[in-house]
Amino acid sequence: xRTVIAFVSAVIFTSLVACAQTKVPEKxxxxxxxxxxxxxxxxWGKESDTxxxxxxxxxxxxxxxxxxxxxxxxxxxxxxxxDELPAQVLATLRTxxxxxxxxxxxxxxxxxxxxxxxxxxxxxxxxMEVVMGENGKVVKKEIKSEEKEKEEKERDEHGEGVExxxxxxxxxxxxxxxxxxxxxxxxxxxxxxxxxILEGTEGKDKVKLVISVLDETQKIGDVKTRVxxxxxxxxxxxxxxxxxxxxxxxxxxxxxxxxEDVDIYKNGxxxxxxxxxxxxxxxxxxxxxxxxxxxxxxxxxxxxxxxxMDRAEIVDTEAVLQTPAGNFKNCLKTEETTPMEADAQEYxxxxxxxxxxxxxxxxxxxxxxxxx
Numbered sequence: 001x002r003t004v005i006a007f008v009s010a011v012i013f014t015s016l017v018a019c020a021q022t023k024v025p026e027k028x029x030x031x032x033x034x035x036x037x038x039x040x041x042x043x044w045g046k047e048s049d050t051x052x053x054x055x056x057x058x059x060x061x062x063x064x065x066x067x068x069x070x071x072x073x074x075x076x077x078x079x080x081x082x083d084e085l086p087a088q089v090l091a092t093l094r095t096x097x098x099x100x101x102x103x104x105x106x107x108x109x110x111x112x113x114x115x116x117x118x119x120x121x122x123x124x125x126x127x128m129e130v131v132m133g134e135n136g137k138v139v140k141k142e143i144k145s146e147e148k149e150k151e152e153k154e155r156d157e158h159g160e161g162v163e164x165x166x167x168x169x170x171x172x173x174x175x176x177x178x179x180x181x182x183x184x185x186x187x188x189x190x191x192x193x194x195x196x197i198l199e200g201t202e203g204k205d206k207v208k209l210v211i212s213v214l215d216e217t218q219k220i221g222d223v224k225t226r227v228x229x230x231x232x233x234x235x236x237x238x239x240x241x242x243x244x245x246x247x248x249x250x251x252x253x254x255x256x257x258x259x260e261d262v263d264i265y266k267n268g269x270x271x272x273x274x275x276x277x278x279x280x281x282x283x284x285x286x287x288x289x290x291x292x293x294x295x296x297x298x299x300x301x302x303x304x305x306x307x308x309m310d311r312a313e314i315v316d317t318e319a320v321l322q323t324p325a326g327n328f329k330n331c332l333k334t335e336e337t338t339p340m341e342a343d344a345q346e347y348x349x350x351x352x353x354x355x356x357x358x359x360x361x362x363x364x365x366x367x368x369x370x371x372x
Contacts, residue, residue: 028052031071036063073111080105080117088136089117091252091292095299096138097130098169099123136292168311169299172287174223174256177249181217181226185253187332187350188289189213190226190246193369196355198362199324205234209362212370218245220258220279238265245278246288253291257301259283277304286310289350293317293332301336309338312348321349323357325364331357 024044032039032054039056047053051074053066066074082090082102093102100121108116114133121128131140183190192215199208209232216227225245232240245258259278263270279285283304290297295317302308316333328351336346349358357364 022046022052024052025069025071027071028067028069031067031073032065035073036065039063075108075110077106077108080107085117085119086134086136087252088134088292089119089132090136091254091290092132092136092138092294092297093119093121094169094172094252094254095287095290095292095294095297096169097121097128098172098299100126100128136294138294167298169287169297170303171284172256174285177247177254177256178251179223179247179256180250181224181247183248183250183253185248185255185289185291186293186352187355188248188255189355190228190248190255191369192226194355195366195368195370196357196364197366198356198359199365200360200362202234202361206236207362208233209359211356218243220245220285223247223258223285225258238268240264242275249291254287255289255291256285257288258285259302259304275308277302277307283307306340309340310336311338312336315347319349321351321358321363323363323365325357325367328352328354328357 022044032042036054036056036058039054039058042054042056045053045055047066050069051066052069053064055062055064057063061078061080063076063078065076068074082105085093085105093100100123102119103122104120106118108118116131116133116139118129118131121130126143129140129142130138132138181190182192190213192213194213196211197208198211199206201207209230212229212231214227214229217224218227219225225247228244228246230240230242230244231238241263243261245260246255247258248255260276262273262276264272264274277283286301286303287299288301290299293314295314298311298313300309300311302310312334314332315335316331318329319331319333320329321327321331328349330352332350334348334350336344336348338344346360347358348356348360351357351364354364354367
């Protein structure tokens with residue numbers, strides 16, 4: 001029985017015997033014709049003494065089907081195009097394997113087992129095979145052993161630990177996205193008038209963060225993005241205002257981050273713009289919140305080398321948190337780091353249908369729509 005790993009190797013077919021050399025029971029042929037009446041160019045082979053495999057073409061697809069000696073169907077494998085993969089599988093490819101190019105996709109249906117999708121990916125000289133369920137959850141991943149050593153590298157100039165190159169998705173196939181400046185997914189609301197207020201203490205300071213989805217858009221390249229304003233105050237004094245640019249893919253509900261304008265305040269006056277960036281030829285949009293949440297997913301939120309390289313890892317999908325605004329469960333928890341600062345680490349928690357409810361030491365105090 002072939003997997004996608006074997007799919008690309010012609011040697012798998014040497015174990016099969018052509019129809020003229022293989023005696024196929026009539027009940028097996030009948031079962032096959034009943035299940036696949038439009039099959040063309042059928043060739044039979046024998047997987048074992050009790051299992052027969054047919055290779056054929058149907059509706060423009062290359063397929064195989066396995067039956068036992070009594071004509072009972074056992075398994076079907078069929079090739080797919082990228083567009084035929086389920087949305088959640090595509091979301092996983094985008095969030096976890098965005099640096100790789102899809103070369104082969106195959107669907108496997110097996111009696112008594114859930115349907116799985118097997119894909120072969122390539123990047124430079126690296127080949128990877130990934131098996132996923134219909135929900136996009138990765139159930140198996142394999143990389144050629146000789147490539148694993150090549151993909152281990154020092155984390156950064158501080159020399160702390162190693163990281164596999166493929167574990168953090170840095171680039172995304174944005175050309176396939178159907179962007180909108182308005183929308184929402186389970187953990188991120190991008191609708192004008194929506195507002196979150198978080199408060200807490202940082203050191204000796206009382207900090208308040210107001211996040212407002214404005215009735216305002218900003219064109220970044222060819223994408224019309226929504227402006228989300230963040231106003232941060234310490235002890236009642238304004239210290240930072242950022243205008244963040246987001247857009248949501250209507251197909252996958254992935255929310256992408258296209259940059260920000262930043263004003264740093266001191267004594268009521270703007271004194272700097274550190275951290276500001278926009279997606280352009282040098283910088284690239286990052287993934288802020290995937291539409292399909294997968295435990296263990298790692299992705300860059302900002303890809304602006306030398307300016308901002310924040311990245312997030314989903315570490316919990318069932319978090320529970322009590323805040324001044326209420327008690328929340330089934331929450332998403334992320335760990336944010338950056339290769340630009342070895343010691344930088346922050347946790348955020350998002351509640352279903354609400355959005356951000358914890359940012360470091362800040363907790364949600366109010367949320368909802370307001371009149372702009």
